[in-house]
Amino acid sequence: MRPLSQTPNPADIQAARLALQAGRTTPQAILLRAAETAQSPACRHVFLHDPAEGPLATDRNAPGSPFQSLFNDPTYPLAGIPVSVKDLFDVAGQTTAAGSTVLASADAAVADCPAVMRLRAAGAVLVGRTNMVEFAFSGVGINPHYGTPVNPADQLVERIPGGSSSGAAVSVATGAALVGLGSDTGGSIRIPAALCGIVGFKSTARLVPTLGAVPLSTSLDTVCALTRLVCDAVTVHEVLAARTVQLAGKPLASCRLAVARTQMQDGMDDSVALAFERSLRVLRQAGAQIEVIAVEEISELATINSTGGFSSAEGYAWHRRLIAGHQAEYDPRVALRILQGACMSAADYIDLLAARKAWIARMEARLHGFDAVLSPTVPIVAPAIASVLNDDAEFFRVNGLLLRNTAVVNMLDGCAISLPCHTPDQLPVGLMLWHAALHDDGVLDLALQVEKILAHSLLK
Numbered sequence: 457m458r459p460l461s462q463t464p465n466p467a468d469i470q471a472a473r474l475a476l477q478a479g480r481t482t483p484q485a486i487l488l489r490a491a492e493t494a495q496s497p498a499c500r501h502v503f504l505h506d507p508a509e510g511p512l513a514t515d516r517n518a519p520g521s522p523f524q525s526l527f528n529d530p531t532y533p534l535a536g537i538p539v540s541v542k543d544l545f546d547v548a549g550q551t552t553a554a555g556s557t558v559l560a561s562a563d564a565a566v567a568d569c570p571a572v573m574r575l576r577a578a579g580a581v582l583v584g585r586t587n588m589v590e591f592a593f594s595g596v597g598i599n600p601h602y603g604t605p606v607n608p609a610d611q612l613v614e615r616i617p618g619g620s621s622s623g624a625a626v627s628v629a630t631g632a633a634l635v636g637l638g639s640d641t642g643g644s645i646r647i648p649a650a651l652c653g654i655v656g657f658k659s660t661a662r663l664v665p666t667l668g669a670v671p672l673s674t675s676l677d678t679v680c681a682l683t684r685l686v687c688d689a690v691t692v693h694e695v696l697a698a699r700t701v702q703l704a705g706k707p708l709a710s711c712r713l714a715v716a717r718t719q720m721q722d723g724m725d726d727s728v729a730l731a732f733e734r735s736l737r738v739l740r741q742a743g744a745q746i747e748v749i750a751v752e753e754i755s756e757l758a759t760i761n762s763t764g765g766f767s768s769a770e771g772y773a774w775h776r777r778l779i780a781g782h783q784a785e786y787d788p789r790v791a792l793r794i795l796q797g798a799c800m801s802a803a804d805y806i807d808l809l810a811a812r813k814a815w816i817a818r819m820e821a822r823l824h825g826f827d828a829v830l831s832p833t834v835p836i837v838a839p840a841i842a843s844v845l846n847d848d849a850e851f852f853r854v855n856g857l858l859l860r861n862t863a864v865v866n867m868l869d870g871c872a873i874s875l876p877c878h879t880p881d882q883l884p885v886g887l888m889l890w891h892a893a894l895h896d897d898g899v900l901d902l903a904l905q906v907e908k909i910l911a912h913s914l915l916k
Contacts, residue, residue, distance in 0.1 A: 464489065465481075465486055465489045465490060465493075465631055465634075466481070466486075466634075467631070467634075467684055468634060468683070468684045468685045468687075468688050469533075469534070469537055469634055469635070469683070469685075469687075469688040469691055469692075470685070470687060470688065472486060472536065472537055472634060473527060473533075473535070473536075473537075476527045476535070476536050477527045477528055483535075483536035483581065486536060486537075486538060487538055487581060487583065489631075490538040490583050490631070490632050490633060491583065491632075493630055493631050493632040494583060494584060494627070494632040494633075496630075498606075498608055498626075498630045499605070499626065499627065499630055499632050500603070500605070500606065501587055501599075501602060501603030501604055501605045501606070501623070502586060502587055502605045502623040502626045502627055502630075502632065503540075503584040503585065503586060503587065503623065503627070503632075504543055504553070504555075504584075504585045504586065504587055504602060504623075505584060505585060526579055531578075532578055532579035533578050533579070533691050533694070533695060534575060534578040534579045534580040534635070534691070534692075534695060535578075535579030536579065536581065537579065537580050537581065537634050537635060538580075538581055538583040538632070538633045538634055538635075539575055539580040539581065539582055539583065539633055539634070539635040539636070539637060540582075540583055540584055540585075540586045540623070540624055540627040540628070540632065540633035540635070540636045540637065541572060541582055541584070541585055541586065541637045542585070542586050542588050542621055542623070542624050542636070542637055542638045542639060543555050543585045543586060543587065543588050543623075544588060544592060544638075544639055544669050544670050545569045545571060545572055545637060545668060545669050545679075546565035546567065546568060546569040546572070546668035546669070547565060547568055547569075547572055547582065547585070548564075548565055548566065548567050548568050549564050549565070550564055550565060550585065551563070551564050551565070552565055552670060554588070554590065554591050554592065554670040555587060555588040555589060555590040555591065555592075555599055555601070555602065555620075556590045556591060556601065556785070556786070556787075557601050557785050558778060558782045558785040558786065559670075565668070567668075568668070569665075569667060569668020569669055570664075570665040570667055570668060571637060571664060571665065571668070571669070571679045571696055572637070572668075574695050574696055574698060575635075575637065575695060575696070578695045580635065580695075583627075583632065583633050584627075584632075584633075586621075586622075586623030586624045586626075586627055586636065586638075587599055587602050587603070587604075587605055587622060587623035588619065588620050588621060588622055588623055588624070588638075589619040589620035589622060589644075589787075589790070590786065590787040590790045591670065591672060591771070591775070591790055591794070592619075592620035592621075592639060592641060592644055592670075592672045593620065593672060593767065593771065593790045593793050593794065594619050594620060594789065594790065594793075594855055595618060595619050595620065595642065595643050595644065595647045595855050595858035595859045595862075596616055596618070596619050596844055596851060596854060596855050596858065597616045597617040597618050597619035597620070597622035597648065598616070598619070598789075598841070598844065598845065598851070599622070599787070600787050601787070604616070604617070604622065604841055604845075605617045605622045605623050605625075605626040606626070606841070607626070607629075607651060607652055607838050608626060608629050608630050608652065609629070609651070609652055609653050609838065609883055609884050610838070610883060613840050614840065614841045614842070615651070615838040615839065615840055615841060615883075616651065616838050616839060616840075616841050616844065616854075617648050617651060617652055617838070618647040618648030618649075618650065618651035618652065618834075618838065618858065619644060619647065619648060620638075620639070620641075620644040621636065621638030621639065621640075621644045621645055621648050621682065622648055623636075624636030624637065624638040624648070624681075624682050625638075625648030625649060625651075625652045625654065625656075625682050626648075626652060628652075628654050628682045628683065628684060629652040629653065629654050634683070634684065634688070635681050635682070635683055635688070635692050636681060636682035636683075637679075637681050638656075638680065638681060638682060639669060639672075639677060639678060639679055639680065640656075640658040640677075640678045640680050640862075640866070641672045641673050641676045641677050641678070641767060641866060642676065642767065642859045642862060642863040642866050643658075643833075643834075643858065643859050643861075643862025643863055643866070645657070645658050645678075645680050645681070645682060645874075646658055646833050646862045646872060646873075646874040646886065646888060647833070647834055647858050647859070647862055647874075648682070649682055649833070649874040649875075649886060650833035650834050650874045650876075650884065650885065650886025650888075651834065651837070651838040651884055651886075652838075652884060653876045653878070653884030654682055654683065654684055654876070655682065655683050655684060655685060655686055655688070655689050655873065655874065655875050655876070655907075656680070656681075656682050656683075656689075656873065656874045656886075657680055657681065657683075657686075657689040657692075657693060657871075657872075657873045657900070658678050658680050658862075658865065658866075658871060658872045658873070659678060659680050659693055659696075659697060659871050659896050660678075660869065660870065660871045660893045660894050660895075660896055661676070661677065661678040661866075661869060662869075662893075663693075663696075663697040663699065663896065664678065664679040664680065664696045664697050665679070666678075666679055670774075671770070671771075671774055672767055672770070672771050673766040673767040673770045673771060674770050675766045675770060675809075675812075676766050676767065676866045676867070678866070679696060680693070680696065681693075681696065685907070686873065686875060686900065686903045686904050686907045687904065689873065689900065689903075690703070690900050690904075693896070693900070701896070701897050701900055702897045703897065703900070703901045703904070704897075704898070704901055705901065706827070706898075706901060706902070707743075708739070708742055708743050708744050708902075708905050708906075708909070709742075709743035709744070709745070711744060711745065711827040711828070711902060712745050712747070712825060712826050712827055713739070713744055713745060713746045713747070713826060713827060713828055713829070713830055713902075714746075714747055714748075714749050714751075714823065714826045714828075714829045714830070715736065715746060715747070715748045715749070715829070715830050715831070716749065716751040716754065716829050716830075716831055717748050717749065717750050717751070718750050718751045718752055718754050718755055719754050719755055719860070720751075720754065720831040720832065720860075720861045720864070721831070721832065721835075722835070723835045723836075723857065724832060724835045724836075725835065725836045725837060727837045727878070727882050727883055727885060728832050728834070728835055728836060728837065728885050730882070731877050731878045731879070731882060731885035731887075732832045732877065732885070732887065734877070734879075735830075735877040735887050735910060736830065738909060738910060738913045739830075739906065739909060739910075742909045746830065747826075749822075751819075751822055751829075753815060753818050753819050753822060754864055756815060757815075757863075757864065757867060760808070760811045760812065760815060760867075761808075763799075763800050763804040763807075763808065764796050764797055764799060764800045764804075765808070766808065766812075767793070767797075768793055768794065768796040768797035768800070769797040769800045769805055769808070770797070771793070771794045771797055772794050772795065772796075772797025772798050772800075773797070775794050776798070779791060779794060779795070789848070789851065789852075812867060815867070816867075816868055816869060816892070816893075819868050819892065820892045823891060823892055826891070827891075827898055827902060828889045828890060828891050828895070828898065828899055828902050829889070829890050829891065830887065830888070830889060831861050831887075831888045831890065832861060832885070832886070832887070832888065833861060833862065833874040833885075833886030833887065833888040834857065834858050834860075834861060834862070834886065835857055835860070835861065836854070836857055836858070837882075837883040837884065837885060838883060838884070839854055861888065862874075862888070864890075865888075865890045868890075868892055868893070869892070869893045870890055870891055870892045870893055870895070871890065871891060871892075871893070871894075871895055871896040871899050872888055872889065872890035872891075872899065873888070873889050873890075873899055873900065873903045874886035874887065874888050875887055875889075875903060875906065875907050875910075876910075877910055879914060880914070887906070887910075889902055889903050889906065
């Protein structure tokens with residue numbers, strides 16, 4: 457039998473808890489293996505400090521650290537579980553730089569933000585701060601200051617991880633963490649989940665406090681996480697939202713699902729189209745009632761956001777003094793988008809708020825009676841980093857494609873989950889299940905079934 461420190465880590469939270477309960481591993485062994493992975497070439501550019509130092513060392517001996525007595529205690533659902541934290545969130549004693557250099561010398565946070573506090577209270581062990589797109593303002597995952605984490609799905613071509621929660625996604629996909637705390641303003645959890653082949657759940661924004669996180673858009677920002685399985689997404693959401701998810705176990709055959717024909721299926725590459733159509737076919741064979749509907753309201757978003765949208769306007773409001781004196785220290789692509797917010801008038805912003813409210817009402821009416829909508833999370837597989845690194849035109853083209861489908865849900869103030877739907881011979885493809893605000897439990901309930909059905913279909 458191999459020593460515990462050399463035993464591969466369980467791949468998900470449930471497996472880890474069972475192994476801990478049975479004594480097949482220890483918290484120290486799990487953290488050691490996580491740290492080894494974090495320091496491996498697979499995690500190059502993923503962590504913004506040495507994961508073997510700081511929180512990993514202190515958490516081992518901190519009050520409330522997970523011990524054997526906690527593994528069977530449901531009040532500590534994350535006991536002994538390694539969790540990475542996006543560089544967007546305050547952790548006591550650490551500087552929150554949001555992937556930038558301009559904030560790298562800022563004062564350290566005096567307290568954990570609520571999201572981190574809740575993770576610790578559930579027994580989680582923090583293993584490091586993860587890299588991200590500077591100030592969370594892109595879906596591609598590039599960071600010119602600290603390097604770009606490489607998508608682990610392809611061993612031959614260095615591909616983008618997706619963003620802005622790039623390091624969080626790679627930390628989970630490689631096993632350096634079982635949970636990656638991140639944020640989602642236009643798709644920043646679901647995009648990297650789809651491209652890296654893991655699960656990303658974006659809850660209704662109001663359910664998790666955003667206090668202590670550097671804001672991008674106060675109207676759209678959502679605090680959420682990346683995991684390996686849907687059941688883990690349920691567990692982590694319950695911790696972050698301090699609520700119990702009600703899983704009704706509604707039979708798939710009694711679920712009415714929609715496929716949004718308008719825009720969300722445009723421009724799919726061959727891999728995404730193949731995986732998406734296969735997923736619909738498998739779900740129909742399992743008894744799902746799937747209706748293709750035209751959601752014309754989605755095409756209205758270009759006009760509604762024509763004056764710049766929430767992220768630029770609200771991002772500029774937060775950055776305007778900082779960027780005035782330090783623009784040269786910003787990623788030029790991020791600075792460009794932030795400065796677009798300077799052009800929006802107060803009247804335009806008020807009109808945008810009203811237009812969004814009316815649009816949400818029309819969308820909710822359109823989706824009434826459906827249990828969820830099915831869409832490709834993103835219409836393309838992860839492109840090579842080299843193709844977007846120094847080509848602005850290609851970067852913004854890819855960024856627009858990556859954000860197109862996911863951003864609809866943020867504008868809706870809705871909830872969504874991306875889960876893998878590709879076959880083993882494909883690059884990762886995400887299937888997105890989504891709905892309007894506060895349909896979180898129904899979406900998660902359905903996702904548990906869809907994940908199981910899709911996984912079972914691969915065994916045939």
